[in-house]
Each structure stands twice: as C-alpha cells, then as structure tokens.
Amino acid sequence: MVEHRMMDVNGIRLHIAEQGSGPLVVLLHGFPESWHSWHHQFGPLADAGFRVVAPDQRGYGRSEHPDDVEAYSILHLVGDVVGLIQALGEEKAYVVGHDWGAPVAWHTALLRPDLVLGVAGLSVPPPFRGTQPPLAAMDKMYGGRFYWNYFNRPGVADAEFAEDTRTTLRKFLTWGSGDAPHAGEGRQPLVDPDRGWLVDMADPEVLPQWLTEDDLDALTESFSRGFTGALNWYRNLDRNWELTAPWHGARVTRPALYVYGDHDVVPAFPGTPELIAKLPELMPNLWRAPLKLAGCGHWTQQERPDEVNAALIEFLKACP
Numbered sequence: 271m272v273e274h275r276m277m278d279v280n281g282i283r284l285h286i287a288e289q290g291s292g293p294l295v296v297l298l299h300g301f302p303e304s305w306h307s308w309h310h311q312f313g314p315l316a317d318a319g320f321r322v323v324a325p326d327q328r329g330y331g332r333s334e335h336p337d338d339v340e341a342y343s344i345l346h347l348v349g350d351v352v353g354l355i356q357a358l359g360e361e362k363a364y365v366v367g368h369d370w371g372a373p374v375a376w377h378t379a380l381l382r383p384d385l386v387l388g389v390a391g392l393s394v395p396p397p398f399r400g401t402q403p404p405l406a407a408m409d410k411m412y413g414g415r416f417y418w419n420y421f422n423r424p425g426v427a428d429a430e431f432a433e434d435t436r437t438t439l440r441k442f443l444t445w446g447s448g449d450a451p452h453a454g455e456g457r458q459p460l461v462d463p464d465r466g467w468l469v470d471m472a473d474p475e476v477l478p479q480w481l482t483e484d485d486l487d488a489l490t491e492s493f494s495r496g497f498t499g500a501l502n503w504y505r506n507l508d509r510n511w512e513l514t515a516p517w518h519g520a521r522v523t524r525p526a527l528y529v530y531g532d533h534d535v536v537p538a539f540p541g542t543p544e545l546i547a548k549l550p551e552l553m554p555n556l557w558r559a560p561l562k563l564a565g566c567g568h569w570t571q572q573e574r575p576d577e578v579n580a581a582l583i584e585f586l587k588a589c590p
Contacts, residue, residue, distance in 0.1 A: 283333065293362075311582070342499070365388075388557075391526075393531070444472065447568070
C-alpha cells in the first residue's frame with residue numbers, strides 16, 4: 271500500500287509517496303508529471319525488498335512551489351534529494367530519475383557520490399557539460415523554435431498549458447508516446463512561438479494503451495496550481511550551466527544504468543546518439559550497455575513497466 275505524507279526538506283515542504291522497507295530507492299519524475307508517474311514501480315520494487323519513495327518535486331503537485339525562479343536551479347534540486355535522504359533517516363540511497371528527474375539523479379551522483387549506492391536514468395543520458403549555454407546553443411541551431419527556448423518566455427507556455435490542463439496533458443503525453451503517429455520518424459520538439467505548441471499536437475480520440483483516464487485524473491489534479499513551477503526548471507538551464515562550471519569534465523563514477531526507448535525524441539536530440547554510443551567508455555561503472563526498448567516512446571517506465579521494473583530490480587540488487 272502506497273502511503274503519503276508531507277516532509278520538511280531543504281527549506282521547503284515536499285509531498286512524498288512511500289511503500290516498502292529495505293534499502294532506500296528515490297524515484298524522481300519529469301515534466302509534466304508527478305509521483306504518480308512511478309505508480310507501476312512501487313509494488314514490484316517494494317516486493318523485491320526496497321523502501322520506495324517518490325516525491326512530487328519542487329514546483330509540482332502537492333509540494334511547495336517557490337515563487338523565485340532561481341529557486342529551481344540544479345543545486346536546489348540536488349539539495350532536495352540530499353535533504354530527503356537525510357529526512358528519511360537514511361545514510362545512502364539508490365536514485366532513479368526519468369526525463370527532468372534523470373539530470374537530478376545524475377547530478378546527485380556526480381555532486382554527492384558518498385550518498386548514492388547506484389543511479390539510474392530513463393530517457394535522458396548522463397550530463398556532459400557543453401562548451402556554451404544550452405539556450406544559446408539551441409537558439410543557434412533552431413532559430414528560437416526549440417521548446418526550451420519557448421518555455422523560457424515568461425508566462426507564455428504557462429498560460430497556454432493552463433487554459434485546459436487535461437487537454438494539455440492528454441496531447442502532450444500522447445505526442446511523446448511510442449504509440450503516437452510518426453513516432454520514431456525523427457520528430458523534433460519544435461514550437462512556433464507565435465502559435466504555441468499544443469495547436470499542432472493531435473488530440474487523440476483513444477488514449478494510448480498505457481495511459482488511462484485515472485492517470486489523467488491524477489496528473490490533472492497535480493497541475494491544478496498551474497505549470498509555472500515546473501516550467502521554472504527550464505528557466506534555469508543556462509544558470510545550471512554556469513553553476514556546474516566547477517564540474518566541467520567530471521564523470522559519474524557510481525554504478526549506473528541507462529534505459530531509453532527507440533521512439534523517444536530525447537535520445538535523438540543533436541549529439542545525443544553519439545553520446546549514448548560512447549557511454550560505455552565514458553562511464554567506468556555503467557552497468558552493461560544502455561538498455562534500448564523497441565517501440566517505446568518518452569514515458570519509459572509507464573509505457574514499458576515490466577521491462578523497466580525487471581531491469582531496475584536486477585541493477586539494484588547487483589550494486590555493491
């Protein structure tokens with residue numbers, strides 16, 4: 271049975287979902303998601319002998335939504351994970367992240383390896399800091415049409431997404447799915463900044479088989495306070511690049527697992543396929559080769575729960 275409570279962590283209030291006992295596994299969701307995005311993982315991981323905890327990360331769901339944009343930097347997000355591990359009375363944890371949760375997990379392992387027993391990322395590979403700020407790089411490549419740049423226009427995506435929250439989530443989750451039309455055909459998350467993103471996203475008559483109306487109910491409730499807190503993560507992309515300068519060239523050395531779908535748009539971002547191919551040589555403790563799931567889109571652990579659960583359990587039990 272999943273239990274819920276509020277905790278004081280790193281100076282803010284976080285809502286967490288929790289099940290099981292044993293070594294701690296922290297599950298970190300992405301955008302636009304919540305703790306519920308891990309609902310397929312709670313039972314299997316708890317049954318395998320782990321204490322499973324998934325927070326609504328800052329700016330999401332029932333957790334606190336700081337007003338200050340700079341309160342969503344990668345150092346704040348890693349600080350939340352560190353504070354959560356300590357508030358739960360644990361000395362170390364396994365940290366698993368999907369989408370935006372993956373960079374938080376990877377950076378937790380990079381900045382605080384003493385706390386991390388093992389780290390896993392779904393969809394987004396480990397960070398290798400570039401030579402220029404990411405927004406400038408994408409602006410140069412796509413002329414301001416990349417979704418990161420769109421999300422950095424104050425209040426714009428916030429208003430578009432909040433106009434009809436349920437429709438936004440239904441369109442967004444379907445668009446990123448491996449079941450979407452043209453999935454796996456080189457889609458890019460490009461936005462006409464004058465028209466918005468959702469206008470060109472199909473609104474499905476039938477939901478993908480992995481997505482239920484109950485899932486949409488849970489996510490719609492999570493975004494009842496709007497999208498600004500979640501979008502503020504993107505508004506720190508360049509700031510994160512500046513803050514992580516001391517770790518330029520550093521590598522994740524803890525035992526690591528990377529899982530992605532071959533119909534996911536994120537691993538197809540410019541330069542990412544080459545990075546994934548080099549991970550075995552770049553990461554000394556990468557557990558086996560990256561696991562590629564055929565036909566899987568962006569929502570890895572929801573689209574392929576059985577395969578992800580099996581890989582996670584085997585990895586977690588193999589960590590020293």
